[in-house]
Amino acid sequence: MKRLAIAGLLIGAPACLMLALFSGSVAISPDRWWPILSGHGSPLENEIVWTLRASRALAAFTVGGLLALSGGLMQALLRNPLADPYLLGLSGGAAVGSLACMLWPLGTPPAVGATIGAALSATVVVSIAHRRLALDPYRLLLAGVAMASGTAAVVSLLLALAAPGQLRGMLFWLMGDLSASVASPLAALVLVAAGVVSVFLARGLDALALGPLKAASLGIAVQRTQWLALACAVIATACAVLIAGTLGFVGLVVPHLVRLSGHHLHRQLLPLSILAGGILLTLADTAARSMLAPAELPVGALLALLGVPVLLALVLRLR
Numbered sequence: 001m002k003r004l005a006i007a008g009l010l011i012g013a014p015a016c017l018m019l020a021l022f023s024g025s026v027a028i029s030p031d032r033w034w035p036i037l038s039g040h041g042s043p044l045e046n047e048i049v050w051t052l053r054a055s056r057a058l059a060a061f062t063v064g065g066l067l068a069l070s071g072g073l074m075q076a077l078l079r080n081p082l083a084d085p086y087l088l089g090l091s092g093g094a095a096v097g098s099l100a101c102m103l104w105p106l107g108t109p110p111a112v113g114a115t116i117g118a119a120l121s122a123t124v125v126v127s128i129a130h131r132r133l134a135l136d137p138y139r140l141l142l143a144g145v146a147m148a149s150g151t152a153a154v155v156s157l158l159l160a161l162a163a164p165g166q167l168r169g170m171l172f173w174l175m176g177d178l179s180a181s182v183a184s185p186l187a188a189l190v191l192v193a194a195g196v197v198s199v200f201l202a203r204g205l206d207a208l209a210l211g212p213l214k215a216a217s218l219g220i221a222v223q224r225t226q227w228l229a230l231a232c233a234v235i236a237t238a239c240a241v242l243i244a245g246t247l248g249f250v251g252l253v254v255p256h257l258v259r260l261s262g263h264h265l266h267r268q269l270l271p272l273s274i275l276a277g278g279i280l281l282t283l284a285d286t287a288a289r290s291m292l293a294p295a296e297l298p299v300g301a302l303l304a305l306l307g308v309p310v311l312l313a314l315v316l317r318l319r
Contacts (some may be wrong), residue, residue, distance in 0.1 A: 021057060024293060056285070067277055077140075087144045090241065096154050096155060175298040176246055190236060199270065202270065206265055
């Protein structure tokens with residue numbers, strides 16, 4: 001089962017990217033795939049596949065990997081199976097900053113506003129959870145829930161103040177939207193760096209599942225492990241939100257699906273979660289822009305429709 005899951009993810013990653021390249025509102029027959037891949041396609045085909053679809057597919061894969069990695073780290077850090085990347089109010093803070101820039105454009109791009117909002121939310125929550133140079137998981141959880149509730153209220157007020165012409169763009173951003181996303185080398189670098197750091201933290205994260213005192217007795221630097229894991233989760237989530245807005249269920253569901261395949265140790269769980277999250281979001285985005293082409297569905301809504309049954313099935317399995 002374990003080897004089958006690894007083989008499926010390693011094969012599924014390039015397969016889903018290939019599907020994303022040749023699926024969409026403009027049909028490309030299979031006999032044209034190899035000429036395009038080998039660089040002998042027509043100018044129009046090259047523009048559609050390499051300029052539009054390839055960049056978006058890579059962005060979707062990167063965002064899915066970032067969210068899944070962040071979810072796995074948060075669940076290990078808080079020892080809570082319901083933890084997800086947005087538990088610290090990061091998405092809410094980013095949404096407030098981005099929507100404020102859309103509502104009152106003062107020369108500040110929405111991405112900058114989202115960065116500032118996410119950073120402020122994380123700073124407030126971590127400051128509350130910080131206790132004697134360590135992180136209190138219960139304080140972190142409660143502060144994150146409170147921050148998420150507060151920012152959700154501010155988002156509702158901003159939507160109420162928005163003009164009808166601005167409302168559609170705001171709602172699409174809140175539901176998660178990859179239509180304007182492009183592949184970001186910086187985000188890919190963050191994904192690789194966070195993945196490498198998380199693998200080095202894997203032994204400490206495994207020990208933290210037994211509790212901080214037991215982990216310390218096993219020789220784990222508990223404080224350093226907590227802070228590095230939290231930093232990786234926050235940076236990964238912030239990058240994902242900047243690229244695609246708020247996309248739910250990826251960080252919550254994907255680590256559980258990987259665990260069901262038998263991979264419980266974090267040195268296996270986290271890298272495989274990156275692959276599974278990238279595959280899931282790439283497939284969801286491909287379906288969102290292909291199902292009702294040329295119309296496009298918000299990928300966040302489609303993910304929720306897929307994620308709710310999976311989450312309920314996981315709950316029933318746990319029972």
